[in-house]
Amino acid sequence: MSIRHAALRLVVTLLLLGQGALTFAGPRWTEQQARDWYARQGFLVGANFVPATAINELEMWQAETFDPARIDLELGWAAGIGMNTMRVFLHDLAYQQDPEGFLRRVDQFLAIAAKHRIRPMLVLLDSVWDPFPAVGPQRPPRPGVHNSGWVQSPGKVAIEDPTHWPRLEQYVKGVVGRFKDDGRVLAWDLWNEVDNMNDPAYLSLEPKNKGELVLGLLPQVYAWAREAGASQPLTSGLWRGGDWSKLSELAPIDRVQLALSDVITFHSYDPPAQLESRIMQLKGYNRPIICTEYMARGNGSTFEGSLPILKRHGVGAINWGLVQGKAQTHLPWDSWRRPYVDREPTVWFHEVFRRDGTPYDPKDIAAIKAATGR
Template identity: 60%
Template sequence: MSCLWLLGCVALLSICCSFLVSASTQETRWTAERANQWYAQQPWLVGSNFLPSNAVNELEMWQADTFDPAEIDRELGWAEQLGMNTMRVFLHNLPWEQDAKGFQKRIDQFLAISAKHHIRPVFVLFDSCWDPNPKLGPQRPPIPGVHNSGWVQAPGKAGLMDAAQYPKLQAYVQGVVGAFAHDDRILAWDVWNEPDNNNDSSYGKLEPANKRDLVLALLPQVFAWARAAQPIQPLTSGVWTGDWSSIDKMSPMARVQIQESDVITFHNYGWPEEFAARVEQLQQFHRPIICTEYMARGAGSTFDTILPLAKKENVGAINWGLVKGRSQTYLPWDSWQHPYINETPPVWFHDVFYEDGTPYRAREAQIIREATGKQQPSTGQE
C-alpha cells in the first residue's frame, strides 16, 4: 500500500510540474505597453499587398514549379524605389502540408530578397476570401475581364468543414510561425484575412452555410497556436466591416479579432472621411493601428487623400496591389457581375505599376515618395 501511495504521489507531482512548466511558458496577448513600444521602434509603415504579376494566386506564387525569385526581386525593387518598407504577403497551408521543408526554404528565400530591398513583410496565414476550393498543382488561368478570379481561400471549404483536418492546420501554423518566430526580417503575422467574409458577390453559393460559425470557433485557436510558437513579431487579424464604435457593438468575429490582436489592423476602401472615422473608432483600444488594405480608386480611396491622413495619425498604410498582372485587380469588383472583356475601366481599381515597372500614374509615385521621404531615382523606368 505504501508503494502504491508513493507512486501516486510521484505521478501527482509529475502532473503538477508539467502544468507549472506549461503555464510558465504559455504566451499571452501582448500588453498595450509592449505593443506600443514595438511600434515606436518601427519606421512609418508603408507598403502594398504583394503578389508577383506572373502569379494568379498565392499557390502559384509559392509552389516549387512556379516560385519565381527573379520576378519577386524585380518587383520588390520597384517598391523600394517608392520608399515602401513592408509588404503584406499571403501564405497557404497546402504547400506546407505537401512539402514543409521546401516551403520553408522558399519563404526564407523570399525573406532574403525582401531584406535586400529593406522590406519586412506581414505574412497572412489563413484567408476567407474568394474561391473556397483550393487545389495544389497547376492553377487555372484568370477569367478574362474579372477581378482576382483565381484567388483561393486557406484552408478552404474542405479543410474548414472537417475537424479531423484541424491538427494539420495546427501543424502548419506552429510549423511556419515556429520556423521564423525569431526572425526580425518579418514584421508581423496576420493570422486570418477577413474571417467572416462570405463572398456573397462571387463564390457565395459554394460556401458552407455555417462558415462564419466554423471560423469563429477556429480563430481563437489559430491565435493560440501561433502564440505557442512564442514569436517576437506581433499577431493580428484585421477588422473590415460592421460597427466598431465600442467593443460591445462589434460582431462576435470582430470582437475576437480585436481582443486577440497584439496590434490593431483594419481594412478600408472608402473615402478619406470614412477612413478617418474608422481610425478614430480604433484609437479607443490604445494600440498601434495599421491599415492592411486600402486604395480603390473607383471607390474613393486614393494615395493622395489616404496617405497624408495615415501619416498624420501614425497609422501604417498597406494598399492593395503592387503590379498589374494575372490577379487582374486593376479591374473593379463589379467585374464579377460585368466582366471587362472588350472594354477598359475608366480608371485602374488597384495596383501601382505596369508589368514593366512604369507607374500607372507618375504623380501617384511622386506622392508615395514624398510621403515616405524617398528621393526620386536618378535612373530607372521613370
Template identity: 60%
Template sequence: MKLLKLTMGALLIGLTFQNCAKKEEKKEEATASSREIWTKEQAKEWYGKQGWLVGADFLPSTAINQLEMFQEASFDTATINRELGWAAGIGMNTMRVYLHDLLYEQDSAGFFKRLDVFLDIADKHKIKPMLVLFDSCWDPFPKLGKQRDPKPGVHNSGWVQSPGLEALKDSTQYPRLARYVNGTVAKFANDDRVLAWDIWNEPDNPNTSSYGKVELPDKVDYVLPLMKDAFTWARAANPSQPLTAGVWAGDWATPQSLKPIETASIEESDVVSFHNYDKPEDFERRIKQLQQYDRPLICTEYMSRGNGSFFEGFLPIAKKYNVGAINWGLVDGKSQTIYPWDSWKKTYTKEPDLWFHDIFRKDGTPYRQAEVDLIKSLTAAK
C-alpha cells in the first residue's frame, strides 16, 4: 500500500510537471507568434496607404454609452447607418468607436456578430473605425442591461469605464480581460475594415470633477501594468493593424519629462496618438513635441468650442503636418456632449448657445454650416 501511494504520488508529480511544461510551451509559442512593435518604417508605410485621416469619436445619438451601442436590445443599425452617412458626406473616413469588456463577457459571439454588422455599415460609407478596447473615463461602475436615462443637461452622464473599478482592482478578473482583448483583436486581426486598435483611452484619468470621490486613489498603479499587459495580449493576436494608446495630459517636451504611463503609451504604440482640447498654438506645439518619436501621429480627441478648440483653428494645422484628426462627437444625442465638462458642477436648463462638442443635430442639420463647409473643403468631399 505504501509503495502504491508513493507510485501514485510520483505519477501525480510527473503529470503536474508535464502540465506546467505544456503551459510554458504554449506561452512560448504564443510569444513566438506574437508580432513585434512595428518599426518606424513599417508604421510610416502603413500610414502612407491611409490618406489623411479625418473623423469623429462616434456614438449613435440613441445610445448613452458603449454598452447601449452594442447590446442586442439597443443595437440601432438604422441610426448608425444614417449618422455615418452624414459623416461620409463631409469627407470623414474614420471613426473612433469604444468597445467594452462586459460585452464580450455577456455574449462574445453575439458581440462579434454586432461588431461585424457595424463594420459592414461603416465600410459601406468608406469609413474605417479605430476600435478602443479600454477606457478610464467617467462612471467606474458599469453594469450590463438597460442603461440609465441621461441626466438633463449633463455632459456624458451615462458613459462607463472599461474595465470598471471592481475589475481593475481584482487581479482574479484579469484572465477574462485578457480573453476579451486577445479574442477581440484576433477575431478582426486581418480585417481591412478596421483601421487600428486603441488599447486604452486616457488611462490615468482620475475623473476629479465627476466621479473623483469614488475612484481608486492609486488608480494609475493598477492601470499602468494592466495597460502594458493589454498591449501584449493584443500583439499576441498578431494584428495587421497598428496598436496605440494616446497621451492626453502632461509635459511631452522630452522623453525624460514624460510620466511613466506616458512613456509606456508611446513606447508600446506602433503609431503615436494624443488628445488636445486647447488653443491652436498649443495643438501645433504638441505636434512638434511628438514628432521627435518619428512615427505617424493621430489626434484622437480635439474640438471643444468652449476651450477655444475649433475646427477652423485645428484642422488646417493637422492637414499641414499630415496628422490624423478625430474630433469628439458627431451627432447631438443621449451623450449630451453639447454641454461642457463643467455641467457636472453647474446647472444648464437649456441648450447652450455655444455647443461644446458635436457637429450635427439629430435631424442631420449642421450646428454650424461654416464648420461643415470647412471640413468638406479640407477633405475635398464632393
C-alpha cells in the first residue's frame, strides 16, 4: 500500500471514530459560521441547470458548443418566476482540455447568471450515468431515454487509477482557486452522488469496488478545495435511503460527507411526508440544509407538495431541472428499460419549461411564484 493510500485510510478511520474535521484540509466551518452564512442568503429556490442545447456537462462547457445566448434566455425564464440559484455541473475533462478557456466560459456564465440575480452552486465531480466521458463532439440523445448522454466526472479510469489524481487536484484547485472569493458563486458541491452504481443503465461497467475507491478520494477533494482557499461553503449531498439521523448506522461515505460538509445537502424525490421526514432527520446536525435534487412528478414529488414544506423548515429548494432539452429528463427513469420512442409520458418527470419557454404546467409556476414571492 502506498503512503498516499495509507494516509487516506487513516483519515477515513478517524472520521468513522468521530474525530471531526481533517487538520490537513483546513478548518471546516463551525455551526455558527454556517448558520450566519445561510441567514444572509434568503430562501434559496432554483433548479439543476443544463441548457436545452447541451446533452451533458461537456457539451455545455466546451468552446465549440458553449451557448451563452441560450443560457441567457433560459436563466431569464428562471428569474422571471423568482428563482435565485442554479446547481450547475462542471467537468474535469473540459478543464484539462482548455484550462484558461474553460475558466473564461465559467466566468462568462457567472456574469450572465448575475445579470439575472442568480447565484449558482457549482458541482465539481459527479458519479452519475456514463463512466466513460470523452472530450470532443458528444453523441446525440438516444430516442426516448432519460439523460442518455450524461457523463461522469471523473470517469471510471480516473477513479481506479491514482496516477490521475494529481490531474484532478489541479482541476479542483484551479477552478476553486479562480473563483474562491467570487460573490457570484453561492457554494461548491464537490461530488454528486459519489458512490452511485447507476443500476441498470451502466451497472455492468462500474468498478465493483467503486464505494471503496470514492471513499479514499472524497476526503482529498475536500482538502484540495480548502487548500485552494474557498470562501464559499463546501458540501456533498446525501442521496441514499435509510435513517440519516442515526450516524452510527450510516454508510461510511455518508458519514464522511456529513463530517466534512459546511452545509448539509441532500436529494429526495419522495412524496411530501417522506421529504419532511428527511428534513427532520437532518436537523439534528445543527447546520443549514439545502435540498439539491427534488421534484419527480411520477414519484409524487411535486412543486405544490414540496415547496411549502421546504420553505416552512427553511430548507433551500433546488429541483431537477429547468427546460426540456437534449438531456431528455422530462422522461422518467424507467425509460432506460422501456424507451418512450413514439410517445410522451403521461406526466413529465422533471422540468419546468418546454423548450420554447412555455410552462409545462401552470400550477408549477404558481407554486414557485408563491414560494418566491413573485
